Amino acid sequence: MLRAKNQGKRGFKVNILKSAQCSRIFLCISSHFDVMLADNNKLPVVAWPETGKGDIELKIFIIIKKNVFEFGMVFLILMVLLPVICAQAQTPDMIKSVSPLSARQGETITLTITLDESLSSPPLPPSEIMPESVKIGTLEGTSISRSDFVITAIFSIPVGESAGTKDVSLEFSAPPDQPDMGSLISAENDAFEVLSGEDTDSPAEEPSDSSQETVITDVLYTVTDTGQEKCYNASSNIACPGSGQAFYGQDAQHTGAVPDFTDNGDGTVTDNNTGLMWQKSADTDGDGDIDAADKLTWTEIQAYPVTLNVQNFGGYSDWRVPSIKELYSLTEFSGSDPSGYEDTDTSGLTPFIDTDYFDFAYGDTDAGERVIDAQYASDTLYVGTTSDGSTLFGVNFADGRIKGYGLSIHGSDKTFFLICVRGNTSYGDNNFANNGDGTVTDSATGLMWSQADSGTGMTWEDALAWVEQKNAENYLGYDDWRMPNAKELQSIVDYTRSPDTTASAAIDLIFSVTSITNEAGQTDYPFYWAGTTHTTWNGMGGGAVYVAFGRALGYMNGSWQDVHGAGAQRSDPKTGDPEEYPTGHGPQGDAIRIYNYVRCVRDTGESPGDTCMAGNIDGTGSVTVKDAVMVLQILTSINPDNVQPCADINDDGKIGHEELVYILRKVAGFI
Structure with missing residues (x-):
């Protein structure tokens, strides 16, 4: 029930009385909101104190023009906004994070849910209590396990499952001593996305109204430079070579975002x-x-x-x-x-x-x-x-x-x-697009990749020369390809994939990957060279970085095993004979291949995350009531995830009162 009454010249009071049926948290809450007009020359404080058992009082002070029509419109927006805030205030969620955030139709994944250890109302079920069910949308997980605050479940996404965002939910049975309480259900809305198994393109949606502001299509995933400033041959430090010379094109000859x-x-x-x-x-x-x-x-x-x-x-x-x-x-x-x-x-x-x-x-x-x-x-x-x-x-x-x-x-x-x-909870999230010409652009990092790999393994020196040959051929329409440095190469690893769980390399399916037979006789996927030398304590540079997109094998206890996982970054000798390492190298017997594969990269010339919309706090590409809720959370020190700093409208480096007023005016249609 919603009631409002006049509080004099400077404001009004809104009472929102929630139903006694609070199914998700088994509480009955009465919420009281005081909405007061402030003088234009003051910036009052927003307070959200808890008052009494289950009662929440929220005082919102906003600056608006003294215009009757506009005041009425803002009031209407608040009538929409406040129940949302109330619902968020009274619904503590057990789920703190979900990983992975997406999977394609036809994939099998292990979903990991981390519970919020700080939750006190209602308290988390004891660690020995297993969830009755774990769901992605309507799909039920199997092989559910729990270790304190971490719950895992296996999901096989049907090929025919509808693509789009899905809720992730947990259900616990009622405590034995409170059978009438009903099941305890916690859900994280739109926490997981089912991707199309066939359409790997991710085009940005165009605004239907040409008057709309620029839609955010990128996330901020700046791959910083490795900091390697010296050049190396197959064994030691050398003067950096020129174009056409051996070892040209290595890490030190390409500088990215300098660490800052x-x-x-x-x-x-x-x-x-x-x-x-x-x-x-x-x-x-x-x-x-x-x-x-x-x-x-x-x-x-x-x-x-x-x-x-x-x-x-x-x-x-x-x-x-x-x-x-x-x-x-x-x-x-x-x-x-x-x-x-x-x-x-x-x-x-x-x-x-x-x-x-x-x-x-x-x-x-x-x-x-x-x-x-x-x-x-x-x-x-x-x-x-x-x-x-x-x-x-x-x-x-x-x-x-x-x-x-x-x-x-x-x-x-x-x-x-x-x-x-x-900060920046989007860091590490790729945004790949198939350009239809053999290249893949990651607008999150501003990098373009060759969709196919080299198709064969080669030494580090030969790999550098192979990339230069591709430039001479204007490969895929470009002549500025390079061998990626270690951090660029690791940026395209997909840690939700592995040969044993998804029967694929640890990379998005938008890329093609040459399959190999590994040292254990298994179908597997290659190690890929980086242009980065892995120097040793005595100054030698005989090894170079690689990333394992297949199993990172080692020879342990008399057999080849996956010792470090698909997505590991190790190093190999730049030259030599793999036959000289029949049981690998090092404490875990790391497999030594020397003849590793290559995937080319180049800059797109566009900075990651360089488009943004004023007031779009959550980075979804539009200004909505949710953005206003997030500002209120920030002002009350709740610190929501995914806050986009570029949504700051007055360039003061803060998200606060002026952003709240702007958002309300935007939603109301005044802007």
């Missing part, structure tokens, strides 16, 4: 390229040192951001565990690999992260660790299974690699360093 950080002086660092804010240090126990005691188990990793958010660390309460693409954005290949380094003095070593801005420590040798044990955790779990079982992808900033690490080793939980991140 700001130390905020409060334990946080902002990456000005990516829009991500990071913790400066992995010192989780706060003793001023980074050592083995700071490392966390997978369960502790999931709980740690909650602690930061309760503390309002750095003035924010939306910290999260980074994805592997977010974490890898910090990697800088000015570092050198300490593999084989036997001393414990690390002062002469250079890690693969910028220590001018981030605190870093090598492995804690006093605690029995190796110098190289500086593995940082992401929240990206391998959809397949490695030799160590359940596996997460992490970045080792000591040796400059991405590997899949088992959550437990020899019966004990493995531990990792962790730095949390916030």
Whole structure:
């Protein structure tokens, strides 16, 4: 029921009385909204205090012109807006995040749902209670499992399933001592998208009205440069070669977005390229040192951001565990690999992260660790299974690699360093389009790729020369192709795919991938060269980076196994004979192939995320009531996801009162 009464010259009061039937959270809530007019020269504060048991009071102050018609229209908009806010205020959601965010018709995926540990009303079901069902739309998941705050389920998306966004929902049975309460259901609206299995194009929708503002079609996924400034031949540092010379076209000869950080002086660092804010240090126990005691188990990793958010660390309460693409954005290949380094003095070593801005420590040798044990955790779990079982992808900033690490080793939980991140939740999301000419454009990164790969493996030197030959041929209509650097190549990995779970390479189906027979005799997919040299602690450059789009095999316990997962980034010798490595190399017996494949890349000349709409806070391409709700959440320190900074209408670097008024006027049709 909705009632409004006059509160004098300066405002009115709106009471929204919700029904006693509150099916999702089993609460009855009465919400009272005071909407007051403010003087034009003041910027009042929005308050959303809780008052009493189940009661919520929301005071909204907005600046509007003294125009009766306009005031009436804004009032009508508020009548639409306030019930939405009320519904959001009274419906705590158990679901914190969902991964992956999409799948194509005909795919089989493992859906991972992370629960909100901070939820208190209603409380989360105890960790031993399994969901009765997990659904994507009307599809029910199978093989449901739960580990504390993480729930997984397997979904086989039917070929005939309708494409589009779907809700993700969980259902728990009522507690045994409260059978009349009914099932507890939590849903995340439009959290998952079913993509067409045939149409891999993703054209931007054109506005139906030519007077509409530019529609946002891009997301912000700036791939920062690797920081590699030296050139190398097959073994060591050389003067950078010219066009037509051997080893021309490598990483150091192509510069991307130069790393640009700001130390905020409060334990946080902002990456000005990516829009991500990071913790400066992995010192989780706060003793001023980074050592083995700071490392966390997978369960502790999931709980740690909650602690930061309760503390309002750095003035924010939306910290999260980074994805592997977010974490890898910090990697800088000015570092050198300490593999084989036997001393414990690390002062002469250079890690693969910028220590001018981030605190870093090598492995804690006093605690029995190796110098190289500086593995940082992401929240990206391998959809397949490695030799160590359940596996997460992490970045080792000591040796400059991405590997899949088992959550437990020899019966004990493995531990990792962790730095949390916030901001730009779209980072790492690709936006591929098939150009119909053998090329694929990713408007998220501003990169164009060859749809097909080289079709055969080759040494690193030959791979560089092959790309230059393609330029001479004006391959696919362009003559400025290059071999991608390590970070560009990793940007197109699809961590929701693997040979064992989707029978595909770890890349979007828009690309074609040559199949191979791997060392274990399995049908598999290649390693792909990057133009980035993987230097060692003694200054040598005989290895180069590759990304495994198929299984990252290693020879362990007498057989070839997937030891690091599809999507791992390792390195191979630039030249040599693979037959000389019958059982691989290193502690996990990494497969050595040397003859790896190539996929070309070039710049489109367009910056990622360079179009935006004023007031479009959520980046959907239109200004709606939801944008106004998000502004209200920001003003009340709720900090919603996916806030687009470029939606700022007055260039003050903030989303606030003026944006709220603008949005209301826009929705009302005054703008």
